[in-house]
Amino acid sequence: MPKLWTETIEAHRREVRDAVLDTTAALVAEQGLLSVTMSQIAEGAGIGRATLYKYFPDVETIVLAWHERQITNHLEHLAAVRDGVNDAGQRVRAVLEAYAHISRGIAEHGIRHHNPELAAFLHRDEHGQVTGARRELSGMIRDLLAEAAATGDVRDDIGADELANYCLHALSAAGALPSAAAVSRLVDVTLAGLRSSGGLR
Amino acid sequence: MPKLWTETIEAHRREVRDAVLDTTAALVAEQGLLSVTMSQIAEGAGIGRATLYKYFPDVETIVLAWHERQITNHLEHLAAVRDGVNDAGQRVRAVLEAYAHISRGIAEHGIRHHNPELAAFLHRDEHGQVTGARRELSGMIRDLLAEAAATGDVRDDIGADELANYCLHALSAAGALPSAAAVSRLVDVTLAGLRSSGGLR
Numbered sequence: 001m002p003k004l005w006t007e008t009i010e011a012h013r014r015e016v017r018d019a020v021l022d023t024t025a026a027l028v029a030e031q032g033l034l035s036v037t038m039s040q041i042a043e044g045a046g047i048g049r050a051t052l053y054k055y056f057p058d059v060e061t062i063v064l065a066w067h068e069r070q071i072t073n074h075l076e077h078l079a080a081v082r083d084g085v086n087d088a089g090q091r092v093r094a095v096l097e098a099y100a101h102i103s104r105g106i107a108e109h110g111i112r113h114h115n116p117e118l119a120a121f122l123h124r125d126e127h128g129q130v131t132g133a134r135r136e137l138s139g140m141i142r143d144l145l146a147e148a149a150a151t152g153d154v155r156d157d158i159g160a161d162e163l164a165n166y167c168l169h170a171l172s173a174a175g176a177l178p179s180a181a182a183v184s185r186l187v188d189v190t191l192a193g194l195r196s197s198g199g200l201r
Numbered sequence: 202m203p204k205l206w207t208e209t210i211e212a213h214r215r216e217v218r219d220a221v222l223d224t225t226a227a228l229v230a231e232q233g234l235l236s237v238t239m240s241q242i243a244e245g246a247g248i249g250r251a252t253l254y255k256y257f258p259d260v261e262t263i264v265l266a267w268h269e270r271q272i273t274n275h276l277e278h279l280a281a282v283r284d285g286v287n288d289a290g291q292r293v294r295a296v297l298e299a300y301a302h303i304s305r306g307i308a309e310h311g312i313r314h315h316n317p318e319l320a321a322f323l324h325r326d327e328h329g330q331v332t333g334a335r336r337e338l339s340g341m342i343r344d345l346l347a348e349a350a351a352t353g354d355v356r357d358d359i360g361a362d363e364l365a366n367y368c369l370h371a372l373s374a375a376g377a378l379p380s381a382a383a384v385s386r387l388v389d390v391t392l393a394g395l396r397s398s399g400g401l402r
Contacts, residue, residue, distance in 0.1 A: 158386050165374045166390050173370035177363070185359050189367050193394030 019045040020055060021066040028063065033118045060121070067122055071133040074102050078140060089153030092144050092194070096167060097187045099137075104174040104183050138164050145194070154194045163194060220246040221256060222267040229264065234319045261322070268323055272334040275303050279341060290354030293345050293395070297368060298388045300338075305375040305384050339365050346395070355395045364395060 023044035027036045036059050042052040056062045081098045085091040142164040148154035154163065170190040174183050224245035228237045237260050243253040257263045282299045286292040343365040349355035355364065371391040375384050 155390075158390065162378070162383060162386060163390065165377055166371055166387055169374035170367055170371035170391070170394070173366045176366055182363060185363060186367055189356075189359065189364065189394040190371070191394075192396070193371070193390040193392075195393070 016045070016047060016051075017055060017065075018069075020047075020052065020062060021069055024059070024062045025066050028118055033059075033063065033121055063118070063121065075133060075136060075140075077102070078137070082140070082144065087153075088144075088148040088151040092148045092154065093187070093191060095141070095144055096171060096190065097184070099141075099168075100171045100174040100183050100187050100190075101180070103172055104177055104180075106175070138168065141167055148194075166190075166193065217246070217248060217252075218256060218266075219270075221248075221253065221263060222270055225260070225263045226267050229319055234260075234264065234322060264319070264322065276334060276337060276341075278303070279338070283341070283345065288354075289345075289349040289352040293349045293355060294388070294392060296342070296345055297372060297391065298385070300342075300369075301372045301375040301384050301388050301391075302381070304373055305378055305381075307376070339369065342368055349395075367391075367394065 020041060024036065024041050027040055027044060038052055038059060039049055041059070041062065042049045045052070056065070078095055078098055082091055082095050085094045138161075142160045145154050145163045145167075146160040149156040149160060167190060170193070171186065174186055177183050177186065221242060225237065225242050228241055228245060239253055239260060240250055242260070242263065243250045246253070257266070279296055279299055283292055283296050286295045339362075343361045346355050346364045346368070347361040350357040350361060368391060371394070372387065375387055378384050378387060
């Protein structure tokens with residue numbers, strides 16, 4: 001088979017897959033996880049049921065694939081933010097700010113919102129892909145902090161691993177915040193912790 | 202009935218109740234939530250099954266009562282720490298340090314550890330008593346921070362509510378830490394965020 005032909009097939013498969021994931025996310029958001037059927041998904045994605053089953057065996061597998069795509073997109077977004085800033089200190093701020101806004105977006109507008117079934121279902125899987133993504137995220141933040149410690153932008157009296165753990169937990173507070181301005185204030189406070197080696201008396 | 206007699210009965214009931222909760226926690230830690238029976242609990246607490254049923258209708262109710270007692274104990278401990286320190290700034294440090302150690306203790310030695318059934322069961326209840334306790338805890342931290350802001354020990358450019366939200370999330374990072382020394386470093390970093398109004402450039 002000529003290469004172009006293979007690429008066309010690949011691109012077509014990706015498009016179908018994306019349409020299936022988008023349709024499923026919309027259906028779950030509308031009617032909850034438990035009542036969504038493979039037939040509804042096939043209809044919404046504009047393909048036959050038989051074709052859908054060539055891609056995915058059941059609704060749960062599609063939801064996990066959707067979740068994995070979300071996480072991958074978030075990590076790619078953070079990597080793009082990181083690569084867009086030269087200064088080590090500014091880079092830390094930019095990535096942490098982006099991460100805080102993602103955290104708030106998931107809590108506010110994500111399909112998990114008002115969807116306890118879905119939250120419980122994704123929670124059960126947390127030892128799989130989410131743990132891997134979390135490790136990748138921690139690693140990314142740790143490396144940024146180590147770089148910024150080397151340039152004097154971040155305290156170097158505490159290991160970058162521990163500082164990354166602090167940052168990710170502190171910024172998860174963004175989920176409960178009412179406004180983007182409050183998220184920026186949270187990022188400021190979190191960054192202040194990274195800089196000073198003082199703290200309260 | 203004379204008052205002393207009523208008090209004696211009350212004290213006896215509290216003792217039985219505490220023995221039931223302690224026994225249940227030990228049994229759940231040993232053999233997991235699902236296999237614990239009312240007979241085992243009665244035997245362990247040194248009372249008859251009929252007596253046990255006068256106190257609690259089932260194992261789930263006992264586990265929730267145990268959990269509520271744990272939370273109450275933690276809140277009382279934090280209030281005692283708070284009331285033992287005069288200086289507003291020192292008080293914030295002492296209470297946050299105590300809270301971080303509690304968070305780590307729950308993750309490390311708590312009966313939730315290696316007990317996913319129990320964690321899932323308690324999680325399901327989180328809209329009840331835990332939410333109330335969390336609100337009480339947030340209120341306590343918020344009041345401490347507001348006092349410390351008034352004395353200049355904590356930044357006053359951001360509301361005490363938002364700072365309390367930041368603190369509780371940041372300190373929940375203690376759950377993953379390997380040592381008490383690492384917990385103290387986390388408290389230092391978190392407190393540094395409360396003081397400076399700078400942050401990274």
